[in-house]
Structure formats: C-alpha cells, structure tokens
Amino acid sequence: MTNFKQIEENLKKEAKKLLEAGSVAVVLAYTKGADEKHPQPFAAKKADDVANIIFNEYCNHNLARYIVRYAPGTKIAVAVKAADSRAVVVLIQEEKIKRENLILLGIPVSGMKNQKTGEIIDEKTTGGLTNPVVYDVLLGEEIHTGKPVSPYTVLEQYEKMDKDARFAFWKAQFDKCIRCYACRKACPMCYCDPCFIDQTKPRWADKSPQSHGNLMYHLTRFQHLAGRCIDCGECTRACPVDIPLYLFHKKVAKDCEEMFKQAAGMKIEDKLVMVDFRVEDSDKILE
Amino acid sequence: MEFEPKILGIACNWCTYTGADLAGTTRLKYPQNLRVVRVMCSSRINPSFIFRAFQLGADGVLVGGCHPGDCHYNTGNLYARRRLAVTKKILDFAGLEPSRFRVEWISASEGNKFAEVVKEFTEHVQILGPQTKFKIAGVS
Ligand code: SF4
Ligand code: SF4
Numbered sequence: 311m312t313n314f315k316q317i318e319e320n321l322k323k324e325a326k327k328l329l330e331a332g333s334v335a336v337v338l339a340y341t342k343g344a345d346e347k348h349p350q351p352f353a354a355k356k357a358d359d360v361a362n363i364i365f366n367e368y369c370n371h372n373l374a375r376y377i378v379r380y381a382p383g384t385k386i387a388v389a390v391k392a393a394d395s396r397a398v399v400v401l402i403q404e405e406k407i408k409r410e411n412l413i414l415l416g417i418p419v420s421g422m423k424n425q426k427t428g429e430i431i432d433e434k435t436t437g438g439l440t441n442p443v444v445y446d447v448l449l450g451e452e453i454h455t456g457k458p459v460s461p462y463t464v465l466e467q468y469e470k471m472d473k474d475a476r477f478a479f480w481k482a483q484f485d486k487c488i489r490c491y492a493c494r495k496a497c498p499m500c501y502c503d504p505c506f507i508d509q510t511k512p513r514w515a516d517k518s519p520q521s522h523g524n525l526m527y528h529l530t531r532f533q534h535l536a537g538r539c540i541d542c543g544e545c546t547r548a549c550p551v552d553i554p555l556y557l558f559h560k561k562v563a564k565d566c567e568e569m570f571k572q573a574a575g576m577k578i579e580d581k582l583v584m585v586d587f588r589v590e591d592s593d594k595i596l597e
Numbered sequence: 598m599e600f601e602p603k604i605l606g607i608a609c610n611w612c613t614y615t616g617a618d619l620a621g622t623t624r625l626k627y628p629q630n631l632r633v634v635r636v637m638c639s640s641r642i643n644p645s646f647i648f649r650a651f652q653l654g655a656d657g658v659l660v661g662g663c664h665p666g667d668c669h670y671n672t673g674n675l676y677a678r679r680r681l682a683v684t685k686k687i688l689d690f691a692g693l694e695p696s697r698f699r700v701e702w703i704s705a706s707e708g709n710k711f712a713e714v715v716k717e718f719t720e721h722v723q724i725l726g727p728q729t730k731f732k733i734a735g736v737s
Contacts, residue, residue, distance in 0.1 A: 468690075477692025477730050506645070514645055522652055522733045526645070529687055533644045536683045558690060565686040570679065584683070587675035589666070595682035596700045 311421045313450060318365040320449040321389055324415055326360045334385040334413055338373040339363045347425055351376060365389070367423045370431070372542045374398045374498035378406050387413040389449075391422070395442035396540035396575030397498035403575075403582055404538075406501065416445025418453040424547060437461045437541040443576055461541055462564045468557060480558075481521065484528055486551040489519040493555055494531070496548035499538045506530060532558050537566045537583035540575040569595045602656035602722040606633040606715075607642055611669040612704045613661025619708030627712040628719040631659065639663070639700075640673035644684040647698060651688075651731035657697045657722035659714070664702040674702070693730050697722060 325337040341352035341362045351371045354360055373388050374397035380386055386407070390398055398414060401407050418441045424431050438459040441452050468476065491507075494500040506514055507527050514530065516523030539559040546556040567573050570583040570591075608614040614635045620627065636642060639662030650658050660681060662674040681700050689695040701714050722728075 473689075473692050473694065475692075476690070480691050481730075514649065522731075525691075525731065526648055526652065529648050529691060530645045532687050533680075533683060558687075561690045562683065562687060566683065569682060584679060585676070587672065587679055589675070591665075591675065591678055593665075593678070593702075596678065596685065 312367075312417070312419050312453065314366050317417055317449050318363070321365055321415060321417075322360050322363050324447055324449065325354055325363055325387065326357055328387050328413060329354065329357045329360065334387040336380065336384070337363075337387040337389075337415075338376050339389045339415075340365055340369045340371070340373075365417070367421055368425050370422060370425060370544065370547055372397055372496070372498045372544045374401060375496065375544075377401055377412075377498075378501045382407075383411060385411050385413070387415060389415045389417055390442050390445065391417045391419045391436070392439035392442050393436040393540055393542035394498070395444050396437065396439075397542060399444060399575040399578055400499060400538050400540060400582070402578050403580065409578065413447070414442065414445040416442035416448045418442070418448065418450050420453045420455060426547070426552075431543060431547075436543060437573075444578065462560060465557065465561055465564065468561070481525075483553045484524040485521055486553055487519055487524045487528070488551060489517070489524065489527070490550060492548040492550060493545035493553075496544040497535075497539075498542070498544075499535055499540075500531075502534075506534070528555070528558070532562050535559060536562050537570070537572075538574055539563055600723060600726060602630050602719060602727075603654060604631045604657040604659060604715075604719060604722060605650045605655045606631045606659045606661065607639075607646065608633050608635055608661040608703075609639045609641075609663060609669075609674075610635055610637050612663035612667065613701075613711065615705035616661070616703045616707045616711040619705065620711045621708075623708050625708060625712040627715040630719045630722075631715050638668065638670055638673040639677040640670075640680070642677060642681070644680060644687075647681075647684055647688075648731070651693065651697070651728060652733050652736075654728075654732050654736045656725070656728040657699070657718060659718055660698075660700045661703045661711070661714075662700070664704055667704060693728070694725055697725060697728060 328334045337354040340349045343350040347368050349369050372394045374394050420440050438461040515526035543556045668674045685695050703711050
C-alpha cells in the first residue's frame with residue numbers, strides 16, 4: 311500500500327528543488343479540488359506554488375495528458391504513477407517530447423481509488439502494474455505485491471459471450487454516450503488536432519449523439535489507440551455516463567500483444583506496433 | 598427471392614485491381630455483388646472506411662492487396678496487414694461477424710484467384726444473411 315503522506319511530502323520537496331533551481335519550467339502534479347475526493351491536476355510554475363501540491367488515493371488523473379500542451383523544448387517535470395509512466399514512454403516514442411526535456415517523478419501505487427465509486431482500481435485498470443516503468447526520482451519505496459495480476463482477466467466474461475449478446479451489450483453502452491468527449495480529453499494519447507470526429511471533410515460520422523455516430527466514434531477511437539493505449543483507465547473514469555471503455559481498449563491491447571508480441575509503452579526503444587511490421591508477420595492475424 | 602448481398606471491394610491499383618481487370622479480359626464469370634473501389638495501395642485504406650461501409654449497408658467488405666513482399670511501394674501492405682488485423686478484432690469484439698470482412702492478397706496475374714475469391718466470399722456472405730447490426734436505419 312502506498313504511503314500517500316510520504317509521497318506528498320517527497321513530491322513537494324522535489325518540486326520545490328526543481329523550481330528553485332530553475333531546472334524545469336513547470337511541475338505537473340495535483341492540487342486540492344472541491345474536496346479531498348476530487349483532487350485536480352495542477353501545474354506548479356514557481357516555488358511558491360509548491361505548497362498547494364497534494365497527493366492522495368484519488369489522484370487518478372494521468373498527468374502525461376498535459377505534456378503535449380507545452381511548447382517543444384519546454385523542460386517539464388511530471389509526477390507519474392505506473393500507468394502514467396507508460397503514457398510518457400508512448401509520447402516519447404511518438405516524438406511528442408524528448409526524454410531529456412522531462413524529469414519524471416515516479417510514484418509507486420497500490421490502493422488508488424475511483425473518485426466516483428470509491429473502489430480500488432489497481433487490478434481493473436493500470437495494467438496490473440504498481441511501479442513506474444521509467445523515472446528519474448522515485449518518491450517512495452518500490453511496491454511488490456507478490457502476485458502479478460494479468461490486466462486481461464476481466465475480459466474473460468465478455469470474450470466468451472455470444473456475438474449477438476456482445477453486440478447488444480456494446481450497443482446499449484454506446485447508446486448512452488452523450489458525446490461530451492471527456493474520454494478523449496482525459497486520454498494522454500488523444501492529442502490530434504483536429505480529431506477525426508471533428509473533421510467535416512470528410513464527415514466521418516454524425517455529430518449528434520445517436521447510435522450510428524456513437525458507434526463510429528468509439529470504434530475508430532479504439533482503432534486509433536491500438537498499440538498505444540496504456541490502460542490507465544482515465545477515459546472510463548472521466549465518462550459521465552459510465553461506459554466501460556476500458557474493456558474494449560484492454561481487448562485491443564490484448565490482441566495487439568498477442569499478435570505483435572509487445573505491450574504499449576514499456577520500453578522507450580520499442581517501436582509502436584502500428585507503425586512497424588515484421589516481414590515474418592503471419593497472415594494468420596487476418597483470420 | 599434469394600438474398601443478394603452488397604459487397605464492397607477495395608482493391609489496390611497495382612495488384613488486385615489489375616487482377617480484376619485480367620479476370621474481365623479473360624471473360625471469367627464471378628458474382629456481380631461486388632462493387633470495387635480502387636485505391637493506390639492497401640495501406641491507403643483507413644480502417645474507418647470499413648466501419649463506415651458496414652454502416653452504409655455493406656453486407657461484406659473485401660480488401661485486396663499485393664502479396665506481402667510484392668507491394669509496389671515495398672512495404673505498404675505490411676503495414677496494412679497489421680492495421681486491418683486490428684480492425685477485424687474490433688469488429689469481432691463489437692459483435693459483428695468478423696468473417697464479413699476479408700483481406701486477400703491477389704496479384705495482377707491472378708485473375709483466376711480474383712474470380713474464385715469473389716465467388717467464395719459472396720456465397721459466404723449470402724449464408725450469413727443481411728448485415729443489420731451496423732447498418733444505419735433507412736439507408737438502402
Ligand atoms: S484510451 Fe483510456 S485507458 Fe487507454 S490511454 Fe487513453 S485514457 Fe488511458
Ligand atoms: S466520456 Fe462517455 S459520454 Fe462522453 S463522449 Fe466519451 S463515452 Fe461518450
């Protein structure tokens with residue numbers, strides 16, 4: 311279990327050090343929101359801001375989301391939990407940021423909670439990881455729970471569903487969508503401008519929240535996140551109508567891992583599977 | 598009346614489309630359910646084309662490209678293979694029969710194979726019946 315108070319203190323200490331020395335322009339962390347259960351992402355830009363930084367079990371936001379907002383070359387320090395660090399790796403692979411412009415303040419996590427339901431999220435999302443895959447400073451002790459959890463076990467019941475039942479399940483889910491695009495806004499990998507769904511030439515789908523436009527939006531988004539989604543689960547937690555998007559993203563991630571033998575965002579040297587190929591890729595994957 | 602499926606074909610200019618031409622000039626017979634769109638390369642195919650085709654009433658979608666290793670642009674079809682494999686998995690998990698979507702490598706000299714594939718795929722989709730899951734109500 312993460313010692314949240316200790317992490318908060320270390321985070322403040324590191325942030326202060328970095329900002330005072332001027333080695334970064336901004337530290338991406340968390341601050342108090344409406345109440346303890348609703349912390350907010352926070353960009354600390356000067357040493358005085360550091361007092362506002364907090365960290366607790368509800369700090370779910372994936373702060374890698376905010377990296378792309380800064381001009382190229384900006385030195386940024388980011389507080390990264392396990393899944394967030396993988397998002398950073400993907401952003402580096404996609405050349406959205408250079409490793410040398412980043413200082414990663416790693417946070418080992420166990421016992422994070424969903425803001426809405428209060429349930430522990432570790433095993434549902436975050437890829438079953440507890441420690442960041444890459445960091446410069448680790449703000450707490452590494453956590454080893456002993457039993458590595460497969461991020462894909464939650465999928466079993468959906469995989470064995472009959473096709474028609476699965477279609478009915480997803481149709482009911484997507485029909486709830488109000489097209490607020492909070493999922494896209496929360497996702498560290500959704501930075502395209504414009505997003506395909508906002509394009510008018512061609513107009514890929516209806517913009518009103520109707521079945522067919524929703525289906526098009528979601529299926530295309532799943533495709534665009536293939537080999538890039540790092541299972542932070544933020545899309546799902548951001549969704550006001552609780553569509554379990556993470557299930558679909560996990561499924562695509564699982565298929566990619568099986569077909570291409572590589573999980574997203576684990577190593578900076580890896581090439582993204584969708585912009586790569588092997589001559590020995592088999593036609594079996596198309597069956 | 599027997600169900601006549603609507604099938605969208607997307608064929609690459611250099612191999613499959615030329616193969617289709619060959620099938621034509623050799624006077625091979627194959628079902629007329631296929632409507633072919635020509636693209637310059639199978640990697641030109643945006644996966645959203647596939648989703649959209651099903652929404653706009655396709656009962657099946659057939660993509661044709663050069664054999665791996667024979668791509669006019671060397672590696673286009675190798676990227677396309679990975680991309681479209683994911684598309685197929687997405688269709689499957691969304692609950693659509695993934696066999697309504699097929700990718701075949703057909704070279705410019707394989708007029709026979711083109712006719713065979715179209716025939717076989719059309720029969721397959723015929724058995725599956727009309728595709729109603731993704732189809733937008735009212736499109737014909
Ligand atoms: S799709 Fe969802 S789980 Fe995947 S990276 Fe984006 S926000 Fe995280
Ligand atoms: S957050 Fe939920 S309701 Fe909003 S666009 Fe995404 S899936 Fe739809």
